[in-house]
Amino acid sequence: MNPFEPRIITFLCNWCSYVAADAAGVSRLSQKTNTRAVRVFCSGMVDPNYVIKAFAQGADGVLVAGCHPGDCHYIAGNIKALRRSFLLRKLLEELGVDEKRFRLEWIAASEPHKYAKVVNEMSEQIRALGPFSPGCVRD
């Protein structure tokens, strides 16, 4: 049987984190193959429902990545994402999702190394946690 390969949905903001992911590619920064990117305009666009949906569909982890506070292309969408994340974490906990499976990161366009590091770290962390079984999370 194949070893467990986690599947992580990453919501990448178009202006910072997506660019960082591209730059990581251009620089050939080796990454685990566990992430699956969904491009969004802004981390503030990520409806908490998207995160819950991902877990409900069997994702083992979710990463939301946006610009650093103060650098948001849309002034402060990332701050709104941050504000939402507190309640979302509680909600995920209620739904039986280990808090380590959800991550919110600020990754600037100039931080491809950080992007690759987050991807690799998170892949390993979730590999260690094992597969997520949706349990009570049903859409």
Add this chain to the structure above:
Amino acid sequence: MKRVGVYICHCGTNIAGKVDVAAIAEQIGEESVEVVVSRHYKYMCSEPGQKMIRDDIAQLGLDHVVEASCSPKMHEPTFRNAVSMAGMNQYMFEMVNIREHCSWVSENSELATDKAKALVKGAIARVVHHQPLQGSRCGVNRSAMVVGGGIAGITAALKIATAGYKVYLVEKDEIIGGRMAQFDKTFPTLDCAGCTLTPKTSEAGRHPNIEILTKTEVLDVTGFVGNFSVRVLQKPRFVRTDKCTGCGDCQKVCPVNIGSVFEVGLATRHPISRPFPQAIPNTYSIVRSGMPPCQAACPAGVNAQGYMTLAAQGKFEAALALVRQRMPFASICGRICNRLCESSCKRGQVDAPLAICHTKRFLGDFEAANNPDDIAALKPRREEQIAVIGAGPGGLSAAYYLALEGYPVTIFEKLPISGGMLAVGIPEYRLPKEVVEREIGRLKRLGVQIRTGVEVGRDITLNKLRKEGYRAFFLGIGAHRGFLLGIEGEKEFQPVLDGVTFLRDLGLGNRLAPADRVVVIGGGNVAIDAARSALRLGCSKVAIAYRRTRSQMPAHEEEIHHAEEEGVQIHYLTIPKRIVGVNGRVTGLECLRARLGEPDASGRQRPVPIEGSEFVIEVDAVIPAIGQEVDLGGLCAEDDFEITRRGTIVVDKDTFQTRVADVFAGGDAVLGPATFVEAVAQGRLASLSIHNYLQHGFLREVKAAEKPVEKVLSQEELARALPIVRQRMALLSAQTRTGSFDEVELGLSAEQVEQEGKRCLSCGLCCQCGECAANCGPQAIDLTEKDRIRPLDVGAIVVATGIDIFDPAKFPEYGYGRYPDVITNLQFERLCNASGPTGGQLVRPSDGKTPQSVVFIQCVGSRDPARGAPYCSKVCCMISAKQLSIFKHFNHAGQAYVFYIDNRTGGKGYEEFLRRAIEEEGAQYIRGRVAKVFQEGGSLKVRGENSLAGGPVEIEADMVVLATGLTARSDYLSVARALNLSTDKHGFFIELHPKLGPVETSLAGVYLAGAAQGPKDIPESVAQGGAAAAEALALFSVGQVEVEPTVATVIEARCTGCRTCESLCAYQAISFNEEEKHATVNQAMCQGCGTCAAACPVAAIAVSHYTPDQIFAQIEGILG
């Protein structure tokens, strides 16, 4: 059923080398019912690849297309265009990134293929939910902003302007020209930098389409390509460019000297100056770093830096005039002020603060001694009579400034003498009567009438005064009613009198001691004054009881010290419990010891009584000095003032107007017991309001105060600290002074004051002394100019903010800053420049001698990941070759040495130039690093290695030039934030594509030029400036931009009207339709960020092309 076509690109081997593209294409075709065709091809972006898609759309009737290849940031427009050509709406297309996000970063082929397939499946699931969308077209504002006035920015500005479009050239410094203006010659032709630059700067200066905004920085940018709204902050030049003739008379009288940034610290300049004769704009300007801390701390805003600077020059009259702009009573203030200026003086961080207060006292006393009859110039007399109630500091101040304005002012004073607390609160040994009388005398000479012994509210009323013709009133009645303790025995035994009453009786001439032994209760200045006065009245024993510790005492430290010196015994941590006595006479004060407990509301530790610690201080009189309050008397009988619970009068905090329109108030009557300087400040501000009230019917507009300078001492300020100690004032000896009420402090001498002034660090740079303005023929100088925020609407933005150079202090082994003859290459440029500090003589900074041997050290900060930057700064090799050639032309007999790592001479004519430097100028190039520069026997030695010959070398040098590399501007982050630019880890701005988009950024309509994008030489910067201009001009030429349709839309039927979205929108694009009770999006203002959609509790708002069903489908597809 949807008909989807899927295309997987090999990208040569870039993708296919890792991802099994054929397998994916095959499996997708089998697994997905919507997929009609699934192909893979070597280069989908090639014409045959695009044609394949177009043909399939036409022949197979596809209605959606998925293409998996590189990042959509690369080729999304290519494929969108391809599907449009085949008649498909471009939004029916979805692109998958399997190169940057997959093949390039994955190690395992099988896993990479799985990942790529999942991504493709996500796209297929998503694309079937896509809707055709139509972007709108929007006009372009055909004007540009160029940020940065260096050669790159000037080039861009000139090209855009010459094409016929308006350009705002925004420059942070006072002149344009940038780094090139500092250079002497340019490589490889040894052209004079100035001779090639100044025609360009002049052209920019006179071009009708270019508006140069100097001392200006970009605050923020909103909007989008073709339609940017910019806000810039214009700092004042203080000299009007339309009036200044450039004569230079101003700088001859400027008393301040500061290091010149333009001359890289090799020369000083005056805050008012012009960096070089051909500067554009060719007018003077003033540098001011902000409000100096002394002035910012002063409640009255007295310009201490200004008068200290004038005093240093012996210009005592001008200095006093400056004091009086905010403080009419220099001699009084100089004796009793609480000196917030001195506590914040940055010289205090070096040794001791300037003796600002003592200097002010000197200025007032100097005039009294030398020019006693001088009075200020008055404005023409006005008609409106004004009554001031109370002849204390607040009232006198208001009267002074109103009298200067030309008003007839009458002061009504309850007591038989004027001065308020100055006369009846502060004892004479601190503030002699004749000083108070002299300052009030000046007021009388201005025409101010003072009627003493008249209590308004009892002897006369405000209404009566109104009838007599008084048009406005200022209440400065102070706080003259002292508190008692409220403890046992206070009423029973005599004498117990509050400190305020005791000092008032004394001030009115009662010189009888209250008893032989006295205890004063309290820790403020009144307590100390009462105690020291009691000593002078002949009391044999004077004690103070204070419930906290010495460090918590509100009285001035010096006063406490003087009291102790004179023999006042201070009992700390002592709480009065009751007054004891016999036959109605006080015999003692019973107290409790206290310890410090928890902090109270003021943050000070609360004294807690210790039970059973009672003890008695044996005394014959008790003077509580624990506070005082306002005594309104009969003032409120007719007018309905608002009074606080503390009994103070409520006024508007900016205008000092009371609830009664024609009555203003200030000082202790408003503040409760406060300081002299606060009362004077409020009196002056109220006078401005009264003037506006009478003349314009409206009150003073509130103006933003100038921003104070940083509180932390900077290196530049420290460098301006002359080695002079704080001047000490002579004092009467403690033994002799208690015998009388003679003044204790004896004042500074003129010489001491001049010395004291020279200690000033000129924190604000320009001290606003006004000497230049007074000497300016065309009256071009306006020191009251303020920062101004100006909106600019432009269609394109060129960012050309340039570079800084590495800080060589990070390399202590080279001795920069320690040895004056170790300089940077930028300093070398100034040393050879004809308008530089030496007038173009290449001489050593230390002794002005022509150097015989010059050593150049390469790669200072460049190619040094540990201490500098890993990159090559690109220009330093050529700069050193140029500079050694210049040196050889100055001194043919001289010898140049260069320690280098590699010589990098990529550029037209560069290698040939280097060969000439070696072969014709005889420069010795030594390959190797320098270990150390040190001084030995009066000359510099450079010790390094010769890595080619193998072994150490040591060279004697008259001058060492550090080839310092280029860095991003120190303020790159604020520029990046203001303009929404991305930066690399070194702070250089990121271009759209390193090869094919070198001047574009990820923001359409924002372009880069020059070294702000990375180290560059002049021709490259000029070329980029031109390229950036071409981008802007292409935009202007088309005149329209496509506005993406990816904006938010409200599903009105679903909206519940909760208005959550409205406040979240950063662009105010959402409003609420009150009639129909739902949200509405202004699509022209919406930027499509989707924050509203994520927050809508009922999913009634969504961004087109990023709708929940599309994202949900993509997630399902990826994980399916």
